[in-house]
Amino acid sequence: MTPSTTVAPGRLLAQVAGERQTGALVVGGHPGGAVYVLEGRIIYAESAAAPGVGELLTASGRLAGRTWQHALDQGTATARVGRMLVEHGHLTQGELELCVLGATYDAAYFALAPPDAPVQFHGGVTHWLGPVVHIDPAAVAREVRRRAKMLDDIFPDPRVDTAVVTPIARPPRERITLTAPQWELLVHADGQRTPADLAFLLGKAGFATIQELRRLAAAGLLDLPDVRGKAPEFVRLPRSRGTAVDARRAHPRRDDSPTVPVVSGMRPAAPGPPAPDPPAPAPAPSALTEETSAHGTVYRPPRLARRKPGAKLPKEVAAEPPPPHPGTDEVLLKRIRTALRALR
Template identity: 45%
Template sequence: MTTSACTDGSAPDLLGTLAADHATGALSTESGIFYLAAGHVVHVESPYSPGLGDLLTRSGAVDPAGWWEAVERAGAGHRVARHLVDSGSLTTGALELCHLGALFDAAYCALAHGGATLRFRPGVAHWLGAVRPVPVATVLRESCRRRALLHRIWPDPAVDTAPLTRAPGADPAELPPRRGRTLALVDGARTAAQIASALAHRTFHTLVELRRLAADGLVAPAPHPPTTPVRSVPGAGGAAWDEPDTALLRRLLDALEGL
């Protein structure tokens, strides 16, 4: 493809075509953007998932001033990721693990909540720059795995995107620590992405806890959710970096090394 194109096809199908064509550019769904380089996925963004910068700075892994310095100095050259490593803000391995988790989270959201209208813009690159390109097939396979797991826990995907309300009498103190911390931030206004950002947790693991809470009757979508998701939570404090899927991400990285 050499010009911007609109299509009514399936996002996974079009991603497969772009991979086969070794395409470079940005594929937009109604709930996210896939950035590709030579047919591989290099970054994904979704308003339903906290961005890499939110996760790194809220967790304390990168100082906010250091993050914004990298964006200002290296964003125009699409080298923010490289600048973070070269400046000593992050090791290469830590950046790859953090970015891979954020990429898979955003890809799940962009595919699970997308509509029929897609748009591909050839040649468009993200200011972060490439960290570790991931094959399209790997991204699609991981998204399917996550969707199946979440469906087994609780089948209503509205929990993933709508502002959530807490059941009367639901007490975070009576739950396991991670689930209790998640429930404590359910206030009738925050979405899953906002809760994940406030906790400095990856989106998928927050969704697992929220769907478990929904299955137990402790949370539900608020009656009148807004139509536009909000990415961040004002005033959220720092939190410990959450690494529940490090082993999985390391296995994925090892598999990518072997390709």
């Protein structure tokens, strides 16, 4: 574990990637986050401002909360939650990969965008989801910079990203046009919720949420706080995050039973730390109560048909873990390549 230093998170990431290390890069500050690397390639990232795989899958109704919870209970200690969901037929491999890719790039933006933040590297730590995708850290770093610029091109005011979302009471024009995602955000903005709260509530990517909010701000439809106060103090961390799992520890310890971080439940129960160095930022004590009240009105879209457990389970997934893929999102690429075989 490196001592905590205040540097550009992206620089330390480039360094550990260059050394092909395995571990978790934990970024402090607000919203902060963690980027998990396996032999120098990014396998997952999480941030308090970006819904994780569990939140995306349960908030959309794709997975029932108890299904996700069960996978966490069974797979956290051995870091195979993702594989388990596919093996049990709850998700297809394609869905899992697309969901993990999206969540990783989303959280990486919040973790890596700050020009400087307290950063620590915890070697030998892996994420309980298990390796699903292997992304080139340089591609992620490039994309983070591009996204930051994209937001500033829409409306160059970062207050929008963290301040409580307050729609203006009276539109500035006779006629306004909203997209469906913008409508959803305004309808759920109750004068208390931050952009991160809305992202978790609606099960939408954190970046996509602030992107729409910046567009709304550019259209003059949001009330912005006049003075830029001590914004970070007021950022509510929406939910307790999962903690890391020590890669070297093969078996769960039976004696400390509440090791499972609750991600999808109605209430975050015991966010127990199974790792010696829990890197996830602990939510502020007040966040829990606010979180609960926010969940009194949880938005649940109509539940969609789920695959029957065990149905259409390909033989390969029941085998031993596949070797790490050398290329960027290699598994996904294979699918497209199959489709384009005529070309070769």
